[in-house]
Amino acid sequence: MTVAKGAEIAPAKGKLGVLLVGLGAVSTTFIAGVEAIKAGIAEPIGSLTQMGTIRLGKRTDNRVPLIKDFLPLANLKDLVFGAWDIFPDSAYEAAVNAGVLETSLLAKVKTPLQKIKPMKAVFEQNYVKRLHGDNVKTGKNKCARLVMIWAASTEIFLKERPVHKTIASFEQAMRDDHKAIAPSMIYAYAALKSGVPFANGAPNLTVDIPALRLLAEKNNLPVCGKDFKTGQTLMKTIIAPGLKSRMLGLHGWYSTNILGNRDGEVLDDPDSFKTKEESKLSVLEYILQPEVYPRLYRDFSHVVRINYYPPRGDNKEGWDNIDIFGWLGYPMQIKIDFLCRDSILAAPIVLDLALFLDLAQRARMKGVQEWLSFYFKSPQTAPRLYPEHDIFIQLMKLKNTLRHLRGEDLITHLGLEYYD
Numbered sequence: 001m002t003v004a005k006g007a008e009i010a011p012a013k014g015k016l017g018v019l020l021v022g023l024g025a026v027s028t029t030f031i032a033g034v035e036a037i038k039a040g041i042a043e044p045i046g047s048l049t050q051m052g053t054i055r056l057g058k059r060t061d062n063r064v065p066l067i068k069d070f071l072p073l074a075n076l077k078d079l080v081f082g083a084w085d086i087f088p089d090s091a092y093e094a095a096v097n098a099g100v101l102e103t104s105l106l107a108k109v110k111t112p113l114q115k116i117k118p119m120k121a122v123f124e125q126n127y128v129k130r131l132h133g134d135n136v137k138t139g140k141n142k143c144a145r146l147v148m149i150w151a152a153s154t155e156i157f158l159k160e161r162p163v164h165k166t167i168a169s170f171e172q173a174m175r176d177d178h179k180a181i182a183p184s185m186i187y188a189y190a191a192l193k194s195g196v197p198f199a200n201g202a203p204n205l206t207v208d209i210p211a212l213r214l215l216a217e218k219n220n221l222p223v224c225g226k227d228f229k230t231g232q233t234l235m236k237t238i239i240a241p242g243l244k245s246r247m248l249g250l251h252g253w254y255s256t257n258i259l260g261n262r263d264g265e266v267l268d269d270p271d272s273f274k275t276k277e278e279s280k281l282s283v284l285e286y287i288l289q290p291e292v293y294p295r296l297y298r299d300f301s302h303v304v305r306i307n308y309y310p311p312r313g314d315n316k317e318g319w320d321n322i323d324i325f326g327w328l329g330y331p332m333q334i335k336i337d338f339l340c341r342d343s344i345l346a347a348p349i350v351l352d353l354a355l356f357l358d359l360a361q362r363a364r365m366k367g368v369q370e371w372l373s374f375y376f377k378s379p380q381t382a383p384r385l386y387p388e389h390d391i392f393i394q395l396m397k398l399k400n401t402l403r404h405l406r407g408e409d410l411i412t413h414l415g416l417e418y419y420d
């Protein structure tokens with residue numbers, strides 16, 4: 001990824017089409033939310049692009065514009081949506097089925113939601129074993145620009161293989177119908193071949209493979225991933241940096257969840273859960289750095305469980321039991337019971353990613369967009385670099401990238417100048 005300081009950014013003229021792979025709980029909560037905000041009946045809570053500010057210059061300067069005023073982001077009224085799914089339900093029916101939003105709110109945005117009918121999906125049973133859909137491929141709005149976001153079910157765990165290495169070997173493998181080519185990779189490939197930036201909201205391998213990263217670089221397109229950071233992992237990346245900053249030790253972190261939406265059902269399959277587990281487990285290791293702080297973090301036990309429990313629907317309950325130790329090794333415990341709503345936490349991430357990817361493309365930022373780590377459980381990085389998981393560092397990285405893009409000074413928080 002390269003970003004020129006004070007780069008010229010093409011204006012956000014015309015409509016921005018947001019193409020969603022998967023028209024399930026996350027996608028419909030996102031679309032319904034944007035339509036409700038456009039209609040003036042809801043607020044974009046949780047969206048950094050819409051509500052966040054960015055401090056510029058000295059603390060005494062009082063320059064704290066909203067991020068959306070500081071940069072030429074697409075306006076919400078210019079967003080239009082398209083989607084693929086293996087089920088033919090419109091966005092309205094899918095939103096009612098997902099059961100995340102109240103029917104009274106959905107009734108107010110029924111007209112635009114009903115117009116969104118999913119296109120036929122690229123799907124193969126073997127990659128999402130618990131789903132059986134009919135709207136499967138056997139390939140209007142006048143958009144000036146497009147972005148594509150994967151918000152479809154988590155695929156089975158795949159490892160990088162030799163066919164993923166180069167663009168040519170990947171294309172050959174697609175022609176051969178090779179089993180290392182998952183549907184998500186085909187969507188990403190199609191996006192990157194068509195000049196469309198791509199974000200991966202699930203823990204699938206997808207654009208992590210060298211072939212697709214190379215394709216993004218070659219075609220000057222931004223990509224980012226993977227796995228939206230919501231719920232329990234969001235909490236981990238808020239709390240763990242705090243414990244570490246005070247040099248408090250950790251014996252163990254036990255996390256368990258109950259959830260009853262379709263995502264929970266898919267994750268009940270051990271192969272799909274393995275993909276998710278890999279994504280969830282690495283977070284603490286990277287934040288706590290046991291190799292740097294062996295006396296505090298060597299051999300801590302980290303367990304993550306997801307249990308499919310239908311009565312809860314999208315309203316997940318996540319429990320964390322954290323066994324920490326302090327001065328002289330005295331043990332303490334922290335218990336978290338997070339009654340969260342997965343799709344409510346994910347929807348503003350989809351919005352921000354759509355707007356930032358579109359911005360990145362207009363600013364000619366190509367390849368992996370590490371500054372968008374803030375939104376992901378397993379952020380993509382430069383080759384051979386470890387991912388940054390600490391949410392506060394991620395936020396600083398994101399905001400400094402925006403300052404850099406606009407030719408503003410970066411903020412170090414050193415602050416010595418105020419004492420001169």
Ligand SMILES: NC(=O)c1ccc[n+]([C@@H]2O[C@H](COP(=O)([O-])OP(=O)(O)OC[C@H]3O[C@@H](n4cnc5c(N)ncnc54)[C@H](O)[C@@H]3O)[C@@H](O)[C@H]2O)c1
Binds near residue numbers: 085086183229343346
């Ligand atoms: N909600 C969160 O907090 C959160 C956080 C991180 C990641 N995610 C991931 O986001 C994704 C979406 O979550 P959700 O709760 O909306 O799930 P969901 O099950 O409600 O929706 C997924 C949709 O994708 C469709 N689908 C599956 N395979 C497809 C294919 N090949 N092409 C097109 N459509 C396909 C399914 O039919 C379904 O409608 C999941 O992978 C989930 O793990 C969600």
